[in-house]
Amino acid sequence: MKKSSFPGDKSVALLLDPDKVTEAGLREIIGIAVKSRTDYILAGGSITFTSTDSLIEKVKSLCSIPVILFPGNLLQLSRKADAILLLSLISGRNPELLIGNHVIAAPYLRDIKEKLVSVGYILIGCGNKTSVEYISQTDAIPPDKTDIIVATALAGEMLGLEMIYLEAGSGAPSPVPAAIIKAVRDEISIPLAAGGGLRSRDEIFNAFMAGANLVILGNGCEKNPALLAEACSVRDEIRMRFI
Secondary structure, three states: OOHHHOOOOOEEEEEEOOOOOOHHHHHHHHHHHHHOOOOEEEEOOOOOOOOHHHHHHHHHHHOOOOEEEOOOOHHHOOOOOOEEEEEEEOOOOOHHHHHHHHHHHHHHHHHHHHHEEEEEEEEEOOOOOOHHHHHHOOOOEOOOOHHHHHHHHHHHHHOOOOEEEEEOOOOOOOOOOHHHHHHHHOOOOOOEEEEOOOOOHHHHHHHHHHOOOEEEEOHHHHHOOHHHHHHHHHHHHHHHHOO
């Protein structure tokens, strides 16, 4: 996979947590991913009990979909992925997640720099306190602070980050509002991803139409694997509109 091709416009990514995937569940969801032509498989989570390397190897044995590392912590670093998201939590003020962990990881990653995609991770408060907030010890930006969200995304682009990710948080009761996605899309020129709290066809459609290049599905597919096929159907419908 060429880094320059990530993410393609109007793409769908399935996020798999190594600690939540069962053998049977993995085969089922990968089967759906292949059939619906899912664009990417992301691997990563907040806590690490299970090897990320093992998950990546299993996914690669089941399909040819590009696997991208979405590391929740330093223990999840892996060279086996096709690409690695170098996440900087720019919505928070925890120095370890802004640059500290990156300094520690740099020697490990220096000879695979061609795989790295630098991402500005912006956490949006969309309901209950999420695992990301608790683990990162940072507060999400309130959804009514659109000006701060947009300015944060702009700052990330100006610092040279290659993508912005608007995240409602794993298990969030609602997704990032479409109005926020649009406000950010209108001000930045780099790719924009949205995820967290997406549980329905309409929510995915709205995220794409608001300007998200990439939609990331995690918890929603754990509870409803068919959602992945729905998301890819929406993607195909929107791609056809703009041919």
